[in-house]
Each structure stands twice: as C-alpha cells, then as structure tokens.
Amino acid sequence: MLRRSPGFTAVAVMSLALGIGACTGIFSVIDALMLRTLPVRNPEELVTFRVDDGTVKADVWYYVGRSYKDFTILRDQTSVFTDLAAIGLLD
Numbered sequence: 001m002l003r004r005s006p007g008f009t010a011v012a013v014m015s016l017a018l019g020i021g022a023c024t025g026i027f028s029v030i031d032a033l034m035l036r037t038l039p040v041r042n043p044e045e046l047v048t049f050r051v052d053d054g055t056v057k058a059d060v061w062y063y064v065g066r067s068y069k070d071f072t073i074l075r076d077q078t079s080v081f082t083d084l085a086a087i088g089l090l091d
Contacts, residue, residue, distance in 0.1 A: 047081075068086075071084070071086045
C-alpha cells in the first residue's frame with residue numbers, strides 16, 4: 001500500500017522523523033538541565049543569592065553591590081565560602 005501512494009508515504013515518514021527528532025532534542029535539553037547533577041564536588045552545598053537594587057534576595061545576607069570590584073572584595077575577604085562565582089546580567 002505504501003508503494004502505491006508515494007506522497008502519503010513521504011508525508012508519513014517525514015512526520016515520524018520530525019516527531020522523533022523533536023522528542024530527542026527536547027529530552028536532551030531536559031536531561032542536561034534538570035536530570036544530571038552539577039559537575040561540582042558537593043552540589044548539595046551550593047548557595048545562590050542575588051542582588052536587586054542593593055538588597056540581597058536569598059538565604060545568605062551579604063551586601064554584594066553591583067560592581068566587579070565589590071565581588072572581588074567579597075571573594076577575597078570571606079572565610080564563609082570555599083569559593084564564589086558571579087554572573088552578570090545586563091539590565
């Protein structure tokens with residue numbers, strides 16, 4: 001039957017290929033972002049905090065400021081954390 005209607009066969013094969021490809025792509029993204037643990041030694045010890053208008057919003061109450069200089073001062077002078085990392089987002 002598939003040989004008699006090549007148009008239907010092509011549409012069916014393309015639909016299957018797109019569906020399988022989309023599912024594979026979505027699963028790959030979910031696997032990378034949500035299912036795997038972070039590549040750090042003790043991921044359960046990670047703490048995140050952010051600064052909004054000079055006010056820290058998280059479990060750790062430090063005034064960090066908005067400049068790289070403030071970050072380096074906190075990173076170099078703190079003994080509470082093993083290490084610090086910063087992410088800068090444009091307003």
